[in-house]
Amino acid sequence: MDDWKCVYSTDQEYKATMVKDLLAEENIEAVVVNKKVSAYLFGEIELHVQPEDENMATELIKGFRIE
Secondary structure: OOOOEEEEEEOOHHHHHHHHHHHHHOOOOEEEEEOOEOOOOEOOEEEEEOHHHHHHHHHHHHOOOOO
């Protein structure tokens, strides 16, 4: 997993889930990397994709509005 690329980062779990679902609809596998410190609930949740999916994932995320 060392070569996977981070394409999205948020502090809200529901946003990461929405983006992961968006990518899955386009057959892009995404892995959630939770970097939150559970005791204090701060930090980021990242979505990582394979290097060959990075450009497509980035473009999809740009066009997706998250409230």
